[in-house]
Amino acid sequence: MKKKLTICIVFITICVAVCLGNKTNAYIRREETNNVKSSAEKINERQEKDKTKSIFISVGIGAAASTIICFFIGLSHKPVKTAKAANNYIERNSIDITDREDQFYDSVVNRTAKSDK
């Protein structure tokens, strides 16, 4: 079942990548047939760049996200930890906050020009 699922997902990814390529090529061909060569070349170039960029970004994000997810799954395999706190043993009705003080002592305002952003 898992094997089939893996094959399916890999297949879908390849299909999407191929579609992306075909779509770009079809657009370029259409432009070429319209004899707008200079414009087609520009579009071709721009789309090639966009395509490569989006593939790189997708692969990068995919790799990073799956590594992070796997890391967190991995943590659940080592659940044995030394206890740092005693939250289970506090008597909730014994909590008595005897003193609260909030003292203001400084204020700073930062200004950033909108054009800088």
Next chain:
Amino acid sequence: MSVSDHKCTACKAVLKFNPAKQKWICEYCGTQYSLEDLEQNKKERNVSNSAKSVVNGHYKEYHCPDCGAEIVMDENTAATACVYCGNTAIISDRLNGEFAPKNIIPFKKTREQAIEAFSNYKKGKWFMPSEFVRKENIEKTSGVYIPFYLYDMDVFEQINVNAIKETRWSDSDFYYTKKDYYKVYRAGNMSFNKIPTDASKKFPDDIMDSIEPFDYNGLEEFNSSYMSGFLAEKYDIEMNELENRAKKRAIETAKDTLYKDIIGYDEKNIRSAVDEVDIKETSYVLLPVWMLNVKYNGKIYTLAMNGQTGKFIGNVPISWKKVAKIWTIIFAIITAIMLLFSLF
């Protein structure tokens, strides 16, 4: 030194405590005994058989009161099983006087439940080799009464915190961020009940911490009869040596409680803290734990189950093959989605 056990009045076979029924059962004739029955039997017959003990380094030899075989155990074992007849030998001297536990939580979970819990220990463990949880990998399952100290304490905690309130706004030309700085102080009292610390060097502290909490409503007055069919240890760390561990845990919780009381700020950092801890009461108890030694790929893994609540815990091996497989699946899904988004 004396070794004691409990025997069936009908057939003289050894009685074992049954966690599911909370009774002592003769494994041969099936007769069931309550704690009161056992106490009555104890009065009627002398269960303590004098046995010579031979000291050999850290180990001592006893004679099984049932079959006479030699039982070798280390200096801290309080109850063990004879390897020849399976009789539970309770070393009474290690549970009397200074070693007398105040309370005990009897086992509620059976060996079968511990093994079952191990077999089902798969939830969320996608990288664990599926063969790991095979029952055949279990080398040893022991029900052990582990010595614990329970600390009751009052804590007076004070914290000084640097806190910041942030306000943002803008006009036609600028973005503004205003940061108001505050010195915040909180102080308070709180009480802690029965913080446990494992009092035996034999058992890893992290595993013992991880199977917490125990339900203290189940604490019974100590009676060695509960040990029939189980192993037990006596403490080998003094109460005052473990005090600091319990105190640290209480202080951490106290700080956190006060910290959570500081509200309405965007940033909070504890600058300093002062704590006063007053230990009100300490007690020495025995708590039930199922220990499982699992052998996988030549390595021994120790897993444990809380013998009262059934909480099962243990570190498990990771199969890098599975990691690669799952990484690829997640990678493919995310990449496909990203590509689809960029396409349409």
